Amino acid sequence: MIHLLNLLAAIALLVWGTHIVRTGMLRVLGENLRRVLALSFGNRLRGVVAGIGVTSIVQSSTATCLIVASFVGKxxxxxxxxxxxxxxxxxxxxLMAVVFSLDLSWLSPLLxxxxxxxxxxxxxxxxxxxGRVLIGxxxxxxxxxxxxxxxRPLVEAPAVRGLLVALPNEVALDVVxxxxxxxxxxxxxxxVxxxxxxxxxxxxxxxxxxxxxLGANIGSGILALLATANAAPEVRRLPVGNMIFKIAGTLLAVMVLPQARSLLQQLLPVVHQQVVFFHLGFNLALAILxxxxxxxxxxxVDRWLRARGSNVDSLRPxxxxxxxxxxxxxxxxxxxxxxxxxxDVVETMMRxxxxxxxxxxxQLSSQLRKLDDTVDELYSAIKFYLTQISGExxxxxxxxxxxxxVSFTINMEQIGDIIERVLQDIEDKKVRKNRSxxxxxxxxICHLHERLLANLRLGMSVFLDGHVRDAKRLLEEKAHFRDLEHEYAANHISRLRDNTAQSIETSSLHLDLISDLKRINSHICSIAYPILESAGALTKTRIRQSQLAGLGGE
Structure with missing residues (x-):
């Protein structure tokens, strides 16, 4: 029993080692792997070479398949x-199986x-x-x-030897x-x-x-099919096409398996090498054929798996x-x-x-308020998606x-909530009471609204490009917007003193509205903080802002 447990632990360690190498290389190279793949689609030969290089690094043809399948889907x-x-x-x-088949026992403790x-x-x-890759x-x-x-102890056990002798020599069963x-x-x-x-x-x-x-090669194709089972048809095209090649290659290999075995025994006396070089030869033959x-x-495959119609709700993730x-x-x-x-959905609400x-x-107000549910749904979907990304x-x-x-989506979600409340207040305090x-x-109000839209577009640009100059400009808008809010609130008070009837009727709504617009602007300007902090310019900017307008808070 202890020997079987040791074997299972060793197998688990092997699988874990390949996982560590894969995640480590993804962290080291990251975007470079994506760039190499994107540049490899000019011709077939370059694509084959790029596939060899990238997969040798990440230790997983399935991972490469899923990455490229996402490119096909888009x-x-x-x-x-x-x-x-x-x-x-x-x-x-x-190729990596061949490398690991070499006698690297002296290298293991060193690595x-x-x-x-x-x-x-x-x-x-x-x-x-x-270092993580070396550990793996x-x-x-x-x-x-x-x-x-x-x-070794398992092989020497009489029960195991009897079981191995009793196994049928059936290639189809071995493949399965x-x-x-x-x-x-x-x-x-x-x-392998x-x-x-x-x-x-x-x-x-x-x-x-x-x-x-041969079955292991089929299994790698099945993994890609399972991973894309619920994806769009255009995403499933690559795994299906790749599986066709694997099945066709396996059928051909089964037909010549006796000849392949004899050739391997003549060229390679070591059984371990025969297995890994058969694996290499099989995949080289697939690529050439x-x-x-x-x-x-x-x-x-494109004809079999046609893209779905474009009737999907464009507001969904x-x-x-x-x-x-x-x-x-x-x-x-x-x-x-x-x-x-x-x-973009938040901007639609704001406009x-x-x-x-x-x-x-x-009617328009009701439609816009419902968009807040879409903003919340997108926030939840993005947050859940980000938690699925391997941090290591x-x-x-x-x-x-x-x-x-995460910070950007939180701000957008809070802006959506504020806009929903603003629209509800407009309905209750102005539209239904027929006030102006x-x-x-x-x-x-229109001027503040125009500044707000301009700041939102600037904030989206800062989030997308991360330019420090634009981030500083966005943060400076916080001071300008607060100055406008104070000025317009004072103007409203002056109109109340002049007994302007319309100002008296809408006083509460007017003051709440310009205050809410300022709060929205504060969330937009918050987009600049992570960019400035990363660039080491946040402290200096805050000091300057506090000197100008005391903008430590909203």
């Missing part, structure tokens, strides 16, 4: 070009020691992320050694088992390394091992791509786009305030951007 790349990248991605994982020292000493920097590589090589040690193991482990690389280690220990025959390797068929398969969660930098970009979508006041339009895979800059997005603002009072 019509940034054709299915044909994406299929070429995936052929290279599968070669990339098989773990150096990795831990670097990670602890530079934990919050890029060097710390590299060391754990992978250590896990392979532990698997060898744990399987290999696919199931890959789906459970969520890593074809880990399963495990199969090679078990075969070299005598637990598996070479015939069974090769069948399991099917690179010319990417256009045919891509067009076929539309940029929060779940597939992008495998690439934190891409997921951060998706969340930022959705945050701007939320700001409607003046038409409601001028036209006493209860975020670089320092991406972590800062994560915080900026004085001409001067209405002009002041």
């Amino acid at each position: 019509n940034l790349v054709t299915t044909t070009a994406a299929l070429a990248v995936m052929l290279g991605a599968d070669v990339g994982t098989s 773990i020691f150096v990795g831990v020292v670097v990670f602890i000493s530079r934990q919050n920097s890029g060097a710390g992320a590299i 590589l060391g754990l992978i090589t250590l896990a392979l050694q532990l698997i060898v040690g744990a399987t 088992v290999g696919a199931a193991l890959t789906v459970m482990a969520y890593s074809s690389l880990a399963i 390394l495990l199969i090679a280690t078990l075969a070299s220990s005598g637990v598996l025959t070479i015939d069974v091992a090769l069948g399991l390797v 099917f690179i010319g068929f990417t256009g045919l398969v891509g067009r076929s 539309r940029h929060l791509d779940p597939l992008a969660l495998t690439m934190p930098s891409l997921a951060i970009s998706c969340a930022a786009r959705e945050a701007l979508h939320q700001a 409607g305030i003046i038409p409601v006041i001028r036209n006493n339009d209860l 895979a975020l670089s320092e800059e991406e972590s800062r951007r994560w915080t900026d997005i 603002f004085s001409e001067a009072g209405m002009a002041e």
Whole structure:
């Protein structure tokens, strides 16, 4: 029993090691991986090379598939070009299996020691992320050694040997088992390394091992299909096309499996090498045989999985791509786009305030107030999406951007709440009582409203581009807006002294309205704080603002 437990622990360590390497490399390279993939779609050969390089780094062809599938879903790349990248991605994982099949037992303690020292000493920097990768590589090589040690007693047990002898030599069954193991482990690389280690220990025959390797390749395709099962049809095109290549390649490989086994035994005397090089040869053969068929398969899949009609509610979350969660930098970009979508809805609500006041339009007011539910829904969706992004895979800059997005969406949600209350007050205190603002009072409200819209557009620009100059300008608007509020409140009091009838009737609403507009402006100006803080200009700006207008608060 203890030997079986040791084996299971070693397998778990192998899977965990590949996860650590993948997340560590994503944190080190981040946006660069996305940029490499985006530049690789010019021709098929470049796509294959990019797929090999990126997947060798992130240790997962499934992760690469999900990233590229999100590009296909956004019509940034054709299915044909994406299929070429995936052929290279599968070669990339098989190359890493060959690397890890080498005798790296001397390297394991060195990698773990150096990795831990670097990670602890530079934990919050890029060097710390590299240390994390070194730890993962060391754990992978250590896990392979532990698997060898744990399987030796199991192989020597008479019951296990009797069970292995009784297993049917059925390739189809081996393929199914290999696919199931890959789906459970969520890593074809880990399963291929495990199969090679078990075969070299005598637990598996070479015939069974090769069948399991074919199944591991099918399993990686199944993982991508499962991950995109609920996605839009255009997103599912790449996993389906890639699966077609894998199934076709597996059928061809089964037909020549005896010849492949004989060739491997002649060229490579070590069983471990036979397994991993069969995995490499299989994926190289797929890339060579099917690179010319990417256009045919891509067009076929496009016809089978047509895009849905455009009748989806445009106010619902539309940029929060779940597939992008495998690439934190891409997921951060998706969340930022959705945050701007939320700001667009807020701007729609804000623009409607003046038409409601001028036209006493209860129907428009009701429609605008309902948009606050959309703003709240977008806020909740963005917040939940951001919590799903792996924090350990975020670089320092991406972590800062994560915080900026949260702050921005909170401000937009609070602005939406204020606008809803403003519209309700206008309905109750003006429209239903058939009251009107004085001409001067209405002009002041319109002026504040125009400044508010301009500041919102500036705030969205600051959030998008992060320019310090614009952030300073936005914060200065806080002082100007407060000066206007004080001036217009004083003007209103003067009109009350002059017994202006319209001013008397709408006094409460007028003062509340300009106060609420100032509160909205304060939330908009808050967008500048994270940008200025990151640039080290926040303290200086606050000192200057306090000297000018005492703007420590609202």
